[in-house]
Amino acid sequence: MAYRIEVAFKKDIRDALGEKTKKRIRGNLDLPVANVATIEVYTIEGNLTAEELKRAAEGPLSDPVIQEYAVNLPLAKNFDWLIEVGFRPGVTDNVGKTAREAITLLLGESLGNRKINVYTSRQYLLSGPVSRTDAERIASDLLANDLIERHLVVGKDEFDFQKGLPAVIPQVTGKDKPRVEQINLTNLDAAALLKISQEKLLALNLEEMRAIVKYYRNPAVVKGRRKIGLNENTTDVELECLAQTWSEHCKHKIFNSRIEYRDGRTKKIINSLFKTFIKGSTAKIRKAKGKRDFCLSVFVDNAGVIKFNNKHNLVFKVETHNSPSALDPYGGALTGIVGVNRDPFGTGLGAKLIFNTDVFCFASPFHKKKLPPRILHPRRIFDGVREGVEHGGNKSGIPTVNGSIVFDERFLGKPLVYCGTAGIMPAKINGKPSHKKEIKPGDVIIMTGGRIGKDGIHGATFSSEELHEGSPVTAVQIGDPITQKKMTDFLLKARDMGLYRALTDNGAGGLSSSVGEMATYSGGCEMDLSLAPLKYAGLQPWEILVSEAQERMSLAVDPKKVGKFLELARKMDVEATVLGKFTNSGKFHIRYGEKTVAYLDMGFLHEGVPQMKLFASWKAPKHLEPTFSPPADLGKALIQMLGRLNICSKESVVRQYDHEVQGGSIIKPMVGAQNDGPSDAAVVRPVLDSFEGVVVAHGICPRYSDIDAYHMTACAIDEAVRNAVAVGVDLDHLAGLDNFCWCDPVQSDKTPDGHFKLAQLVRANMAIYDYTTAYGVPCISGKDSMKNDYSIGKTKISVPPTLLYSVIGKIHDVRNAVTMDAKRPQDLVYILGETRDELGGSEWFGQHGVIGNKVPRVDAKKAIKLYRALGKAIRAGLVASCHDCSDGGLAVALAETAFAGGLGLNINLKNVPYRGKKRDDYILFSESASRFVVTIHPKDQAKFEKLLAGQVAREIGFVTSDGLLQISGLSGKIIIKEKIGKLKAAWQAPLNF
Amino acid sequence: MANKVNAIILTGNGTNCEMEMAHACKLAGADRHDIVHISELLHGEKRLNDYNFLNLPGGFLDGDDLGSAKAGANRFLHAPISGANEMLIEELLKFIKRGGLILGVCNGFQLMVKLGLLPGMNGNYTKQTSTLTFNDSGRFEDRWVYLKANKQSPCVFSRGLELVYYPVRHGEGKFIPESATMLAQIENNNLVVFRYCDAKGSVTMDYPLNPNGSTNAIAGICNETGRLFGMMPHPEAFLHRTNHPRWTREDLTEEGQGLAIFQNAVAFIRSDEF
Structure with missing residues (x-):
């Protein structure tokens, strides 16, 4: 039987969701709806009495103070259009799950062996002069995502006000018998091999398919296979497992390829960008640091591990979730954040999570042009991603402390959604170093957390391709932060009780990846997929193996401790299932019941992928230099700059994230007299008994890639480091993470400019090496996402090559931390670092529609000296405020310093150390790297100048109480005189959604 | 001899502020400040009986999926304690009867209201008579707010406080009583402890001061x-001055203003009044 319980707000109770929806329909779609009301619908499958349904409705499902309910009757009235939105079969329904648990608990023993299921949907009741077409548009463009949701649009004339809508159960119906397909690849030609790769969404190229063929032709291999009942045929389980393990996403084939790089003058052979530049730079830095090396585990685990102090280690990882977020912004971003949570959580013996970071790259939310097929409007992506990260972070109890939003039209092709998470763990747990993993043959494989469904199948291979017409629906998952929170609560307890030996997360590639990687520690595994708990029947063995259903960890448990482990799981209401054991057989051995369905040599699985051989060719692009003259009204120009999307306030987003949970918030995202100035970096105190703090910051500047990805990367690294320096980080205790989001750099018919794009990648890597070693800031982990292109029909959109460089560091005493807001009238204003006419790729040139060629270049040697001197001044308590100069340059930094402090500034541009073409607008808006605006108390001037001796540091004015930003130009005349209130309003307006 | 202060900080199923709440109890001088997972109560391994100060921290019980703390309240009302032949709610009511203190913050407050513990008129603690629902803004927000304490309130936690500044971090914090009569009872009995106000202490309905x-x-x-x-x-x-959003520009006492709530609880339990 199926029943419907509807819940609506009583008359006169404000329907905040309805109002918000109305605002969005009017704002985003420009349709004149007069009113929107909402009704929550619970469709219950099972056998319940009328009395039981009533108890459920008036108990957990409705709030007696403000809501009314109806069982099997409609509540909808007074509308023109009714839109009901519910999930498609098999899509994670978190609210439905909670409702089922609540009703089961409510009915208790009286439920007996009756099983119930609950599915949720929501009705939107629209009134106002909108047509059916408009209502359909509201449903499909705003309320429902047809990929994962179904919607129904009913007019008031069609609606049965007596009976309402029928109860429909979105159940997964296909109940196929488990079947393993056998494919003989050994005699297929190139075309047939590629066809299989394409049709099965394997994303394997011909050479890789041939490597697989070669393996199955090996008589020794076939002989071994025959012993366990297989033959020279490849099973679909094996093929899927190989495709996942060998995917670009998991194997980073481009980063590990052999590249021939030419730049006109020289030719270089690079054997693996990753080994040469990233691992190579970290090794060099660690060696140079010697005894002061704080790295503990780099590039080998799910996240990087560094020392925090003698008692604790820090763990940090940043991931991207671009492709899923393009298809389902909410689910994609939610899964992005709860997914990256599991990386530090699954590192070493497991870390407690202490903060999240998020950086988004979108096209303008005000995009007016027609959208290519399958691309969602950027505003919708913005709203969905923001909400996904909100739910993922807030509900997990992890503060979101740092982030940014970057805009560029090319992110229409794919939005970039970077999600980061840091954790802390005791340096030793039960006497063992916490950052190391160990698995012994005979250890039991246990999966814990959520169940397996069809969600997220082919996520790993899908993200290794561009977004195309056939991009799979099942690639989208929806995370459930509460299931994950319950699991992490349980596992941290199990960790401290010593109940497991190792753990890792089930992310991309599911069990195939997690167990496959863990098996390398012991040298093999044997696992029975028929034991895995499923969300619904009908999954094929290969689907169970590669499903990316969320909230799951895989563990290696000492056989003697399995009983205790399972007992604790049961008590804490977390599912945990034994799936097999780790071995030293050298085989990745997978059964379904008694039957072997995959039997692969560990060596072949992990090392068998052929190295790609690629070509890169660099020729610096030539852009037009600008021809515009300096504007007469620079005040107006500054106001326009403050309103640019890449500069303006992101407070409306920031406020919707909990950035203070866990009680250690020291420097918040918004600071200053009115709590609304943009801080440069976050500082948190992860151990409440201590004043030692963690600093987190980042740098990202994709616009500079238009000129040279080398300098883009250098600027991103410098920006991250100087943001951390601005709040007072200890430069000797700072580590980085590199996250590359590139467009496809492999030359092909689809990518005729692959050689150039690969050269951009090579140059970015060279900059990573040059600048991380110069700063002594080692990369400890990272990730690359290489196929951020959109290609449907004749339209191809590639994202600009984008590096996010995130840093995590230590501040020895958080009480020394500094914020960016001007503090007191009469304080002196300094600029630190040299300004040059480096406006190529700048926001100022962008404002005039030009790119230019003079991209900011980082002089690392000078910068590091300046940063050290500034650090000393901060620790000595001499710095009242410090703000980094980035997008929009000095003028924007000055304006922000002023209005964040609620104070005016009086500045003389003549005193700014500057090299280049003498123009006021250039000095104001140049984006030269390694610069800060600092204010100090006049009494500290001598001490401050002494510490900064030998650096480029010049007094350029003072703080005033008149509330005016007043700047005089090179000619001595006042060129800007604006009220700080006006500047702030311009800065706050654009994204004040 | 003064009473021992045995604080329990309950967690599990989506609660997430237990660590800092336990730290607050510790700083305030509680003799015990145990973070206890609800499964330990439900399995009878820990008993409310052993404590006299119950802390219900913030978070998202069961994801607030059915409305804030609704599924959590349902669990408190209907979950049995295994092996004890008793329901969790019975143990909770006994705790109240013994005079134990309960502090609910954010999701913990929502839980208390949805259970009926608050306002709990005439000692009826299991009938919901008020609610906390979606903010008028329709969104979750993290922002600091000024609160004016009601000096006439019988509340033991707010004694001596006048104007305080704490953060809110919620999407469902709008308090609505079931009727005008209920509101009048709440007001007439001075059960309102804090109201949103401006920096000078004038009570306000204006957003965002009233969030x-x-x-x-x-x-x-x-x-x-x-x-x-x-x-x-x-x-x-807000246990230390560095939690304050403007600590780098204002003169503040070392101790954060939030600690007072916990110090009051501890002092009350130690006193003869308890």
Whole structure:
């Protein structure tokens, strides 16, 4: 039987969701709806009495103070259009799950062996002069995502006000018998091999398919296979497992390829960008640091591990979730954040999570042009991603402390959604170093957390391709932060009780990846997929193996401790299932019941992928230099700059994230007299008994890639480091993470400019090496996402090559931390670092529609000296405020310093150390790297100048109480005189959604 | 001899502020400050009987999926304690009867209201008579707010406080009583403990000073005994001056203002009044 319980707000109770929806329909779609009301619908499958349904409705499902309910009757009235939105079969329904648990608990023993299921949907009741077409548009463009949701649009004339809508159960119906397909690849030609790769969404190229063929032709291999009942045929389980393990996403084939790089003058052979530049730079830095090396585990685990102090280690990882977020912004971003949570959580013996970071790259939310097929409007992506990260972070109890939003039209092709998470763990747990993993043959494989469904199948291979017409629906998952929170609560307890030996997360590639990687520690595994708990029947063995259903960890448990482990799981209401054991057989051995369905040599699985051989060719692009003259009204120009999307306030987003949970918030995202100035970096105190703090910051500047990805990367690294320096980080205790989001750099018919794009990648890597070693800031982990292109029909959109460089560091005493807001009238204003006419790729040139060629270049040697001197001044308590100069340059930094402090500034541009073409607008808006605006108390001037001796540091004015930003130009005349209130309003307006 | 202060900080199923709340109890001088997972109560391994100060921290019980703390309240009402032949709610009611203190913050306050513990008129603690629902803004927000304490309130947690500044971090903090009569009872008995106000202490309905549009600007209420107290803002998020959003520009005492709530609880339990 199926029943419907509807819940609506009583008359006169404000329907905040309805109002918000109305605002969005009017704002985003420009349709004149007069009113929107909402009704929550619970469709219950099972056998319940009328009395039981009533108890459920008036108990957990409705709030007696403000809501009314109806069982099997409609509540909808007074509308023109009714839109009901519910999930498609098999899509994670978190609210439905909670409702089922609540009703089961409510009915208790009286439920007996009756099983119930609950599915949720929501009705939107629209009134106002909108047509059916408009209502359909509201449903499909705003309320429902047809990929994962179904919607129904009913007019008031069609609606049965007596009976309402029928109860429909979105159940997964296909109940196929488990079947393993056998494919003989050994005699297929190139075309047939590629066809299989394409049709099965394997994303394997011909050479890789041939490597697989070669393996199955090996008589020794076939002989071994025959012993366990297989033959020279490849099973679909094996093929899927190989495709996942060998995917670009998991194997980073481009980063590990052999590249021939030419730049006109020289030719270089690079054997693996990753080994040469990233691992190579970290090794060099660690060696140079010697005894002061704080790295503990780099590039080998799910996240990087560094020392925090003698008692604790820090763990940090940043991931991207671009492709899923393009298809389902909410689910994609939610899964992005709860997914990256599991990386530090699954590192070493497991870390407690202490903060999240998020950086988004979108096209303008005000995009007016027609959208290519399958691309969602950027505003919708913005709203969905923001909400996904909100739910993922807030509900997990992890503060979101740092982030940014970057805009560029090319992110229409794919939005970039970077999600980061840091954790802390005791340096030793039960006497063992916490950052190391160990698995012994005979250890039991246990999966814990959520169940397996069809969600997220082919996520790993899908993200290794561009977004195309056939991009799979099942690639989208929806995370459930509460299931994950319950699991992490349980596992941290199990960790401290010593109940497991190792753990890792089930992310991309599911069990195939997690167990496959863990098996390398012991040298093999044997696992029975028929034991895995499923969300619904009908999954094929290969689907169970590669499903990316969320909230799951895989563990290696000492056989003697399995009983205790399972007992604790049961008590804490977390599912945990034994799936097999780790071995030293050298085989990745997978059964379904008694039957072997995959039997692969560990060596072949992990090392068998052929190295790609690629070509890169660099020729610096030539852009037009600008021809515009300096504007007469620079005040107006500054106001326009403050309103640019890449500069303006992101407070409306920031406020919707909990950035203070866990009680250690020291420097918040918004600071200053009115709590609304943009801080440069976050500082948190992860151990409440201590004043030692963690600093987190980042740098990202994709616009500079238009000129040279080398300098883009250098600027991103410098920006991250100087943001951390601005709040007072200890430069000797700072580590980085590199996250590359590139467009496809492999030359092909689809990518005729692959050689150039690969050269951009090579140059970015060279900059990573040059600048991380110069700063002594080692990369400890990272990730690359290489196929951020959109290609449907004749339209191809590639994202600009984008590096996010995130840093995590230590501040020895958080009480020394500094914020960016001007503090007191009469304080002196300094600029630190040299300004040059480096406006190529700048926001100022962008404002005039030009790119230019003079991209900011980082002089690392000078910068590091300046940063050290500034650090000393901060620790000595001499710095009242410090703000980094980035997008929009000095003028924007000055304006922000002023209005964040609620104070005016009086500045003389003549005193700014500057090299280049003498123009006021250039000095104001140049984006030269390694610069800060600092204010100090006049009494500290001598001490401050002494510490900064030998650096480029010049007094350029003072703080005033008149509330005016007043700047005089090179000619001595006042060129800007604006009220700080006006500047702030311009800065706050654009994204004040 | 003064009473021992045995604080329990309950967690599990989506609660997430237990660590800082336990730290607050510790700083305030509680003799015990145990973070206890609800499964330990449900399996009879820990008993409320052993404590006299119950902390219900913020978070998202069961994801707030059925409305804030609704599924959590359902669990408290209907979950049995295994092997004890007793329901969890019975143990909770006994705790109250013994005079134990309960502090609910944010999701903990929502839980208390949805259970009926607050306002709990005439000692009826299992009938919901008020609610906390969606902010007028329709969104979750993290921002600091000023609160004016009601000096006439019987609340033991707010003694001596006048104007305090704490963060709110919620999407469902708008307090609505079931009727005008209920509101009158709450007001007449001085059960309102804190109201949203401006920096000078004038009570306000204006957003964002009043972050959710709460009836009569109510931010926290207590029961008639003053021993059960819930509030939306987070005192445990302001234990040290460096938690304050403007600590780098204002002269502040070393101790954060939030600690007072916990110190009051500890002092009360140690006193003869308890």
